[in-house]
Amino acid sequence: MKSLIFKKKNLIAFAMAAVVAVSGFGVYQSQAAEKIDENKKCTITVKVPDACSLDDKPADNTIVNGISLYDGTLEVDFYKLADVKLNGEINTTVDGVDLSGLSGSKVTADTIKTIADEAYKKIDPKKPTYKVKINPSTEKSKPVNEDKGVDRGIYLYVVKDFQNKQYQYSFDKYIVMVPYSTTISQGTKVDEHGNIVDVEESSDDWVYDTEIALKCKATEIYGKLKITKELKTYNESLGTTPFVFEVEAFYGEGDKKEIVYSNVFSMDFDKPGEQYIEVEKIPANSKVIVKEVYSGASYTIEGDVEKTTEIKENETAEVKFTNDYNDQTDVGAISIENHFNENGYVDSNINPNSTTTENVETEN
Missing domain, CATH: 2.60.40.10 (Immunoglobulins)
Incomplete structure (x- = not known):
């Protein structure tokens, strides 16, 4: 089994602050050596986007409403790729999944997507660690594993495509870490459309409640x-x-x-x-x-x-x-x-x- 170790002074910088972080992954430079509190419950909450970008339109006017009108099941599968230990070490738990590309200082969103796509080839898509089902017409968000929470770790999440009226909706595969630190996300938060909504002072404190806003494309x-x-x-x-x-x-x-x-x-x-x-x-x-x-x-x-x-x-x-x-x-x-x-x-x-x-x- 391959092992990938990151101390908290040199940790994968995971791009999921309260909504979606701008900078993606990067080296986490922390002066603290604080351990993760094993008694705190970790949670991941999935947020349904109120709009998606149109696949064949310019980026400045690509918002299309309609996903909230879908009276069906939106399914998000989570696959655990690695454990996060209390001392900040990360051990790969899935054979063949290479997360080393996430430890660089200039990791982009495209890098993360590429690694997520490659990781998906290694996991068994029929055996997700967690699964959450959402009806976009009645639910704007939903926690993974309800009140029980999730184990500490690095997760690949995959959303199944669906059709709603004249649109085919598709979603990017992505990676999320729980818990995370605001230093990791460099204190910058964006909404589901990628617009900066808040800049807060970074902290070495571990954040145990993670929210992810799904990114989708709509093709007519x-x-x-x-x-x-x-x-x-x-x-x-x-x-x-x-x-x-x-x-x-x-x-x-x-x-x-x-x-x-x-x-x-x-x-x-x-x-x-x-x-x-x-x-x-x-x-x-x-x-x-x-x-x-x-x-x-x-x-x-x-x-x-x-x-x-x-x-x-x-x-x-x-x-x-x-x-x-x-x-x-x-x-x-x-x-x-x-x-x-x-x-x-x-x-x-x-x-x-x-x-x-x-x-x-x-x-x-």
Whole structure:
């Protein structure tokens, strides 16, 4: 078994002050030789973030709310990597886990993440030392092992990914030490967004209650929609015939309805047959209503003018409309589309496949 010893004068500087420490790990320079109080209970409390960073957006505007709306189980597993002795010595308890990279004087957060990722390869993911389950919709924080507390040590913690509405949430693996000292964290605390909220005088005193704020990334997930139109018969004397479709995607019902996509599309026919339009990047897990709001002059729709479907991640939902000539002689016209998404911008995620006339985009 490998052994890694750090006296309290040269201890791993673990980056978990009351919330999350800025500086990561570094050499702990202490003038005190105070021992850990074996009679004091050690605790770790997991805090649920109120927001996550968007994976594909610039760092200055990446906050997205929504994790607190997840009415499910957020699971955090803790794996003990090493014991912390009363005299400040640390002995590796998991074969193959190398913590020596944490003892340098210029250890960064990226260094810690790399070591955490490597440690995860060595442990048995099915055998966590502790496990905590949180419902983000009802719980903002939760202690590990409830009232019993945790053993002194160095822990790897891993959060299982999950989906909530149109987002896939993923979390960084990280390492926490309990107990810790504010000298270790250099007296600097930050909130869950990485903003400095307090700078306090450092101390060699051991802190036995540790809080960790989970760091997460949210990646938007999408599906596609295919709208197919069949025109059974066609009267050439009436000219090109337009058909117009309104698409609205939303979550919830009634007062809780949240529209996440809204647009209008058209197809122009100059002969009988089928055409289709593919609409990309509609938020996954949303319900979609497609309504044929204009059926073309002299052509009658068969069946419902409104179709409902659901959008699944990386799948294509399909709806189909069928029209036929009704023996009327109204003259048709070329349709014009206004392509806007839910934010009011011109939508470029449109694939009007197999249409017979070029779509015209206008911006109001």
